[in-house]
Amino acid sequence: MKTNTESFSTRIIATILITTAAVTLAVALLALQATREVDADAIERQKTFVARGLKTELDRIPGEQQASTIWDEAVRRVRADDQDWMDGNIGIWMHDFYGHDLTYVLAPDGRPIHGASAGRRMAPEVAAQMAQPLADLARQTRMQMASAQRNAEDPGEAVLGLSTTAVLSLGKQAVLASVTPIVPDTPAVTQTAGSEYLHVAVQYVDDALAARIGESFSLDDAAVITSEPGAALASYPVADAAGNPVAMFAWTPDRPGLRLAREMAPVLTFFGLFCLFVLVSLIVRLRKSSRHLQESEAEARYLANHDSLAGLPNRMHFEDRLEQALEAEQVGGPTVTLLSVDLDHFKMVNDTMGHAAGDELIRQVSTRMLAHVREADTVARLGGDEFGIVLVGMGGGEALLSFCAGLVHILSLPYQLEAGQAHVSASIGVAAGKEVRGGIEAVQRSADAALYRAKADGRGRYCIFTEQMDDVLRRRHDIERNLRAALLSGDQLDVAFQPIFNVDGTLFGAEALARWPGAPGGPLSPDLFIAVAEDCGLIQQLGLWVLKEACAFASTSGLPRVSVNVSSVQLRSADFAAEVLQVLSEAGLPAARLELELTERSALDSGATTHRNLKELKVAGVSVALDDFATGKSLLQYVRDFDIDVIKIDHSFVSRLGSVDGTDQVVRALVDLGHAMGLQIVAEGVETEQQRELLIAMGCHIFQGYLLGRPMSRTAFTAFRPTGGIPRLTA
Numbered sequence: 001m002k003t004n005t006e007s008f009s010t011r012i013i014a015t016i017l018i019t020t021a022a023v024t025l026a027v028a029l030l031a032l033q034a035t036r037e038v039d040a041d042a043i044e045r046q047k048t049f050v051a052r053g054l055k056t057e058l059d060r061i062p063g064e065q066q067a068s069t070i071w072d073e074a075v076r077r078v079r080a081d082d083q084d085w086m087d088g089n090i091g092i093w094m095h096d097f098y099g100h101d102l103t104y105v106l107a108p109d110g111r112p113i114h115g116a117s118a119g120r121r122m123a124p125e126v127a128a129q130m131a132q133p134l135a136d137l138a139r140q141t142r143m144q145m146a147s148a149q150r151n152a153e154d155p156g157e158a159v160l161g162l163s164t165t166a167v168l169s170l171g172k173q174a175v176l177a178s179v180t181p182i183v184p185d186t187p188a189v190t191q192t193a194g195s196e197y198l199h200v201a202v203q204y205v206d207d208a209l210a211a212r213i214g215e216s217f218s219l220d221d222a223a224v225i226t227s228e229p230g231a232a233l234a235s236y237p238v239a240d241a242a243g244n245p246v247a248m249f250a251w252t253p254d255r256p257g258l259r260l261a262r263e264m265a266p267v268l269t270f271f272g273l274f275c276l277f278v279l280v281s282l283i284v285r286l287r288k289s290s291r292h293l294q295e296s297e298a299e300a301r302y303l304a305n306h307d308s309l310a311g312l313p314n315r316m317h318f319e320d321r322l323e324q325a326l327e328a329e330q331v332g333g334p335t336v337t338l339l340s341v342d343l344d345h346f347k348m349v350n351d352t353m354g355h356a357a358g359d360e361l362i363r364q365v366s367t368r369m370l371a372h373v374r375e376a377d378t379v380a381r382l383g384g385d386e387f388g389i390v391l392v393g394m395g396g397g398e399a400l401l402s403f404c405a406g407l408v409h410i411l412s413l414p415y416q417l418e419a420g421q422a423h424v425s426a427s428i429g430v431a432a433g434k435e436v437r438g439g440i441e442a443v444q445r446s447a448d449a450a451l452y453r454a455k456a457d458g459r460g461r462y463c464i465f466t467e468q469m470d471d472v473l474r475r476r477h478d479i480e481r482n483l484r485a486a487l488l489s490g491d492q493l494d495v496a497f498q499p500i501f502n503v504d505g506t507l508f509g510a511e512a513l514a515r516w517p518g519a520p521g522g523p524l525s526p527d528l529f530i531a532v533a534e535d536c537g538l539i540q541q542l543g544l545w546v547l548k549e550a551c552a553f554a555s556t557s558g559l560p561r562v563s564v565n566v567s568s569v570q571l572r573s574a575d576f577a578a579e580v581l582q583v584l585s586e587a588g589l590p591a592a593r594l595e596l597e598l599t600e601r602s603a604l605d606s607g608a609t610t611h612r613n614l615k616e617l618k619v620a621g622v623s624v625a626l627d628d629f630a631t632g633k634s635l636l637q638y639v640r641d642f643d644i645d646v647i648k649i650d651h652s653f654v655s656r657l658g659s660v661d662g663t664d665q666v667v668r669a670l671v672d673l674g675h676a677m678g679l680q681i682v683a684e685g686v687e688t689e690q691q692r693e694l695l696i697a698m699g700c701h702i703f704q705g706y707l708l709g710r711p712m713s714r715t716a717f718t719a720f721r722p723t724g725g726i727p728r729l730t731a
């Protein structure tokens with residue numbers, strides 16, 4: 001199957017190849033076209049050279065003739081028919097000196113009286129048969145002479161320098177021909193019009209002429225050809241006066257375009273190869289990066305489905321599997337059982353041994369769970385210390401019970417971590433797919449309800465879902481929904497104040513306690529709705545609201561100190577300290593009159609934010625109390641870590657004072673310890689005079705409890721006048 005990235009890269013490569021090919025082709029065609037044009041221009045220019053060369057050759061002949069024909073001696077000698085003189089001066093001599101191929105001397109009646117060909121005198125009968133085209137040219141000359149002489153005084157002077165030239169064909173031989181009269185150069189010899197002899201000079205258009213023209217214009221291999229010129233040759237037709245071709249002039253043309261192309265060829269080849277190399281490496285790199293992309297896509301898909309810490313499927317992936325298994329079960333597949341697993345006291349390990357230890361613990365827990373399940377089952381990490389297991393084909397009954405008991409057992413065995421040994425246990429909620437109607441959500445809710453019960457029953461155990469458990473969970477959901485609405489409407493909630501007294505009966509302060517008298521279905525205990533608020537994140541809003549109410553009351557009533565309960569969730573918010581200080585300044589309450597009670601129950605975390613919040617508040621003068629002291633595990637560490645000012649000895653200890661189980665000694669030890677650390681000690685839940693006396697005897701001097709005053713409304717608190725001479729508040 002082709003992935004998206006693969007076809008994408010194929011498309012890119014195809015585009016690159018097609019573009020490159022198209023560009024190369026276009027450049028090549030353009031270059032070819034330019035070369036052709038340059039070459040065609042050059043050949044045209046070379047043709048004009050040939051034409052110019054021919055004309056120069058033709059124009060030169062009359063001058064050469066006239067060097068000898070304008071001469072008294074010549075007139076006299078031709079009249080005298082001095083054949084030898086003619087050989088030596090205007091016949092053979094013309095061939096030897098100028099290279100004229102044919103010469104004739106024509107008498108005034110047109111008859112040739114002398115002829116030379118190729119440097120030899122012609123026999124008189126041969127000379128007499130002068131070719132017709134030359135005779136025509138001679139007649140033309142005489143007509144021109146006659147017209148020049150018509151009104152002239154001196155007939156000799158009128159034709160001086162006159163000549164006619166032409167390109168002609170003598171049989172098959174193309175020639176350049178010139179005719180000029182033989183005239184005297186001084187008055188010593190007289191000549192009447194029409195009595196002149198004519199001199200004819202002929203130059204063959206042959207290879208020798210071609211070579212001469214070729215040399216002066218740098219044309220290679222210039223020659224006169226008879227056949228059609230080949231493709232490699234350039235040609236120029238030599239035409240007579242009527243435009244008829246009489247010879248073909250040919251040469252190997254200079255093609256500068258082609259020459260340039262040839263010279264550039266190695267460079268171009270090198271450049272082409274270089275481009276090819278770049279292209280190939282580009283494609284290779286593209287393929288490689290596309291492969292990388294494919295790999296990271298696969299990795300991203302794995303990461304999206306798995307938890308990076310434990311390497312187990314995550315919630316999303318898990319829910320997919322569960323859904324599939326449930327659907328298969330519906331159509332007769334194997335039975336599905338869902339287990340919700342939650343580690344007990346995991347937070348403690350995180351807080352006391354550090355996050356690295358926490359991570360290590362999670363990994364070991366995962367390994368143990370994987371070892372305990374079978375191949376077909378799925379183990380997933382759903383969140384911090386929450387896991388889910390889907391058992392396929394386990395059914396109910398004994399097998400399931402012993403599986404769960406075994407899991408609880410192996411998960412509570414000690415963990416050997418780098419930071420030391422850790423003990424945690426696991427609570428497990430179990431729901432069988434068959435027994436729950438309503439699909440995946442119902443099954444999950446049922447397992448959660450069972451888990452909730454397992455925790456409520458004391459943790460470190462499993463619990464199998466039954467119908468009533470669903471109610472508990474549904475009730476929590478109801479509370480959450482109603483609390484959200486209550487926080488919005490603002491008129492259902494209230495704050496009660498419970499007084500706290502010094503041993504001498506003076507008022508130490510009061511604890512603010514959240515109340516929800518207007519809860520739908522009757523008032524709810526804060527133990528219940530605070531826990532829900534902590535679970536669903538509403539505690540921040542609720543806590544802030546209580547704080548505002550408490551500070552406002554303390555400020556207006558002159559309460560020496562007001563204690564406000566703070567959840568560990570609130571302390572983890574980065575803005576907490578700033579919010580508290582803002583509330584204090586809005587209420588106009590000095591920070592020294594506010595005490596924040598932190599409870600050990602919700603395991604304070606040792607995170608940097610919690611520390612920063614507390615430090616900032618302490619610097620501002622707020623005091624910090626440790627609530628429910630002695631119910632948690634690491635008393636002293638908290639006291640030191642969070643720089644506690646006050647400890648509140650838990651109500652459960654106070655209520656057992658005077659019994660035989662040794663509580664008295666424990667409380668005494670705690671009070672001594674507290675004093676030794678310079679802390680104030682408050683005893684909570686003091687209900688009897690006997691308890692109060694015992695506590696006083698132990699050295700505890702601050703009390704809170706029903707004996708002295710219940711939590712009450714603001715008005716009740718202001719009017720409150722306890723028995724035993726406790727002073728009234730100044731309202």
Ligand code: C2E
Nearest residue numbers: 513514526527530546565566567685686687705706707711
């Ligand atoms: P807590 O902080 O330990 O509060 C003291 C609890 O003991 C109060 O219960 C109070 O009514 C009760 N109490 C006081 N004197 C006596 C006595 O002599 N005998 C007995 N049996 N009980 C006594 P309450 O008001 O039900 O509050 C329960 C818990 O809810 C509080 O325990 C506190 O942890 C939490 N809570 C209440 N309000 C808030 C709040 O605004 N924010 C937070 N985070 N927690 C709150």
Ligand code: CA
Nearest residue numbers: 511565597627
């Ligand atoms: Ca408290």
Ligand code: CA
Nearest residue numbers: 627628648684
């Ligand atoms: Ca308490």
